[in-house]
Amino acid sequence: KPDDAFLSAAPHLAVAGLSRRYGAFTALDDVSLAIRKGEFVCLLGPSGCGKTTLLRLVAGLDTPDAGRVLAHGADITRLPPARRDYGIVFQSYALFPNLSVADNIAYGLTPRRERARHRERVRELLDLVGLPGAEDKYPAALSGGQQQRVALARALATSPGLLLLDEPLSALDARVRDKLRDELKRLQKKLGVTTLMVTHDQAEALAIADRVVVMNAGRIEQVGTPSEIYRQPASRFVAEFVGEANWLAARRVADDVVEVGSHRLVLGQALPAGDAFSLFVRPEDVLVRERWQAAPNTLLARVADVAFAGALTRLKLAPEGMPGVTLSAELCPSMLSRQTVVPGQIVPVALPAERLIAYPEGAR
Numbered sequence: 001k002p003d004d005a006f007l008s009a010a011p012h013l014a015v016a017g018l019s020r021r022y023g024a025f026t027a028l029d030d031v032s033l034a035i036r037k038g039e040f041v042c043l044l045g046p047s048g049c050g051k052t053t054l055l056r057l058v059a060g061l062d063t064p065d066a067g068r069v070l071a072h073g074a075d076i077t078r079l080p081p082a083r084r085d086y087g088i089v090f091q092s093y094a095l096f097p098n099l100s101v102a103d104n105i106a107y108g109l110t111p112r113r114e115r116a117r118h119r120e121r122v123r124e125l126l127d128l129v130g131l132p133g134a135e136d137k138y139p140a141a142l143s144g145g146q147q148q149r150v151a152l153a154r155a156l157a158t159s160p161g162l163l164l165l166d167e168p169l170s171a172l173d174a175r176v177r178d179k180l181r182d183e184l185k186r187l188q189k190k191l192g193v194t195t196l197m198v199t200h201d202q203a204e205a206l207a208i209a210d211r212v213v214v215m216n217a218g219r220i221e222q223v224g225t226p227s228e229i230y231r232q233p234a235s236r237f238v239a240e241f242v243g244e245a246n247w248l249a250a251r252r253v254a255d256d257v258v259e260v261g262s263h264r265l266v267l268g269q270a271l272p273a274g275d276a277f278s279l280f281v282r283p284e285d286v287l288v289r290e291r292w293q294a295a296p297n298t299l300l301a302r303v304a305d306v307a308f309a310g311a312l313t314r315l316k317l318a319p320e321g322m323p324g325v326t327l328s329a330e331l332c333p334s335m336l337s338r339q340t341v342v343p344g345q346i347v348p349v350a351l352p353a354e355r356l357i358a359y360p361e362g363a364r
């Protein structure tokens with residue numbers, strides 16, 4: 001939670017104690033967040049968690065029931081959108097169909113009469129978003145990806161300090177989406193424009209953001225760099241929402257030891273309070289060994305399934321002494337140099353202590 005000292009240090013954008021209710025329903029519940037100048041921040045969460053509500057409050061398109069929005073330390077909660085310094089791009093390209101690309105981009109540039117100067121700016125922007133020479137085309141003649149490039153150029157036309165993006169890539173097909181995602185990231189860094197993007201796509205958020213804000217039911221679950229979010233999910237919700245996970249039912253044996261089936265597993269950190277836990281481990285942290293070595297957190301497992309997936313091989317493992325448990329594992333080709341893994345084979349498996357995280361059973 002940003003304290004007064006942090007807010008007075010004037011991050012580019014901050015929201016403090018922001019809430020928005022619709023009747024009895026709380027869409028946004030006491031949300032606080034601070035964003036540094038030049039940072040790329042993604043709001044990530046399932047449908048209905050309040051991402052768009054938060055973005056609209058930052059844009060001044062909606063008014064909060066409680067809390068403040070601050071830009072460079074100044075309270076802008078009640079400032080009309082036109083007097084805020086941002087450009088915005090929505091999921092649906094929202095271009096004016098009856099205006100040319102050039103006129104769409106120049107729409108917000110003033111004064112309107114300085115057309116020659118705007119022509120130069122439009123050319124610059126079209127180069128920037130990778131659509132040189134598209135000035136005289138009309139939106140209907142452009143692909144989805146091209147329309148979104150124009151929408152981006154329009155949002156950047158006035159050189160805003162803040163760029164707001166609401167699912168800008170999710171209407172595009174996968175190939176175009178990945179390409180535009182990479183370009184957007186490069187462009188953002190080149191311009192140094194502070195950026196807040198809404199997405200429900202965890203892979204997209206991890207790939208593009210400097211920091212990710214994971215939201216759930218109107219609240220922030222975790223704020224962190226992509227690797228913090230992926231490696232150290234703060235809650236079971238985050239662990240389930242981001243990436244792939246194995247879950248094992250575990251019981252406390254000691255402060256950092258649990259029992260799973262007939263195995264004892266050592267953890268890299270002390271257990272939270274309670275006796276029953278859901279133990280989390282990523283598939284790539286389930287390490288298949290070539291040879292058995294007696295060591296902590298090592299067990300034998302029967303290979304139930306092998307699926308080739310290009311750079312990876314995905315395994316389903318049935319660990320001995322853990323009835324009913326199936327572990328997903330991912331192998332790079334280099335991890336098993338001499339042998340191939342086949343169904344029915346018994347393999348040694350290690351679960352590294354520092355890769356196991358225990359969440360209290362029942363908690364979200």
Ligand code: ATP
Pocket residue numbers: 022027045046047048049050051052053054200
């Ligand atoms: P999505 O990815 O589906 O857009 P989101 O995380 O952006 O999800 P919001 O659009 O912020 O979610 O909506 C949060 C919740 O508030 C939703 O349950 C939505 O139904 C509700 N909501 C949003 N706007 C209104 C409104 N004008 N009136 C009533 N309820 C609303």
